Amino acid sequence: MNAGLFVTGTDTGVGKTLAACALVHALRAKGLRVAPMKPVAAGAGEPVGQGANADTIALAEAAGPDAPSYGEITPVLLRDPLAPHIAAAREGRAIALTPLVEAYRALDRRWDFTVVEGVGGFRVPLARDLDAADLAAALGLPVVLVVGLRLGCLNHALLTAESIARARLPLAGWIANAVDPSMAAADENVAALAERLGAPLIGRFPFVRNADPREFAARLDVSAFAKTRA
Ligand SMILES: Nc1ncnc2c1ncn2[C@@H]1O[C@H](COP(=O)(O)OP(=O)(O)OP(=O)(O)O)[C@@H](O)[C@H]1O
Numbered sequence: 522m523n524a525g526l527f528v529t530g531t532d533t534g535v536g537k538t539l540a541a542c543a544l545v546h547a548l549r550a551k552g553l554r555v556a557p558m559k560p561v562a563a564g565a566g567e568p569v570g571q572g573a574n575a576d577t578i579a580l581a582e583a584a585g586p587d588a589p590s591y592g593e594i595t596p597v598l599l600r601d602p603l604a605p606h607i608a609a610a611r612e613g614r615a616i617a618l619t620p621l622v623e624a625y626r627a628l629d630r631r632w633d634f635t636v637v638e639g640v641g642g643f644r645v646p647l648a649r650d651l652d653a654a655d656l657a658a659a660l661g662l663p664v665v666l667v668v669g670l671r672l673g674c675l676n677h678a679l680l681t682a683e684s685i686a687r688a689r690l691p692l693a694g695w696i697a698n699a700v701d702p703s704m705a706a707a708d709e710n711v712a713a714l715a716e717r718l719g720a721p722l723i724g725r726f727p728f729v730r731n732a733d734p735r736e737f738a739a740r741l742d743v744s745a746f747a748k749t750r751a
C-alpha cells in the first residue's frame with residue numbers, strides 16, 4: 522500500500538516546497554516517520570557536481586535527523602535551473618521513469634509516509650515521452666495541489682485538476698498559498714475554487730516573507746492522511 526502524497530502546483534514557484542515541508546512537519550507531528558522526495562531537481566547549486574538543490578536541502582531539513590540522504594531524496598539532480606528535459610539534454614542525459622519509481626519504493630519501504638514534491642507544474646515534460654503527470658501516475662499517489670493565489674490561478678488550478686483526473690489520480694486536497702501580497706479579491710478566488718475543485722481545502726497560507734514551514738504546518742489539516750497507515 523502506498524502511504525504518501527504527490528505535491529503539485531499551479532505553476533513553478535507557487536510554494537510547492539514550502540507546502541511539502543509544512544506537510545512533512547505536520548505529519549511528523551502526528552507521530553509518522555516521513556521521507557520527503559523531490560525526484561527530479563534542476564539547479565544543482567555550487568559547487569557544480571557536489572552541490573545539492575535548494576528544495577532537496579529544505580525537504581531534508583523538514584524531515585529532521587531521520588531524513589534520507591540528498592541522493593535518496595533527489596535521485597536525478599540536474600545542473601542547470603531549466604525545464605528538466607532541457608537541463609538533462611544539456612548533460613547528455615535522459616530522464617527515465619523506472620529508476621525514479623524504484624527510488625520512491627525504496628523510501629516507501631523504509632518510512633511510514635512519503636511526501637513527493639513534483640517538478641514545476643503537473644504536465645511539465647521530463648523526457649520526450651514522459652512528463653510529471655506520468656511520474657505521479659506511476660507512483661500512484663493521491664495529489665495535493667498548491668494553488669499560488671494570483672490573477673490567473675483559477676484557470677491554472679482547474680486545468681491542473683482536469684489533468685490529475687485524466688491521470689486517474691485522486692485530488693486529496695488543495696492548499697491556497699498567498700504568493701502575491703497585493704492580489705485583489707483573494708477570498709473570492711478561494712471560494713470559487715472551493716466550489717469547483719471537488720476536494721477539501723486543507724490549508725491556507727498567508728504571505729509571509731521567509732516563511733517558516735514549521736509554523737505553516739499548524740495551518741494544515743492532515744488528519745485524513747495521517748490515518749493512512751494507522
Ligand atoms: N506564503 C508565502 N509567503 C511569502 N513567500 C512565499 C510564500 N510561498 C512561497 N513563497 C516564496 O516563493 C518562492 C517560491 O516558493 P517555493 O520554492 O516553495 O515554490 P515551488 O513551487 O516549490 O517552486 P519550484 O517549482 O521551483 O520547485 C520562494 O522564495 C518562497 O519563499
Ligand SMILES: [Mg+2]
Nearest residue numbers: 537538576638
Ligand atoms: Mg520547489
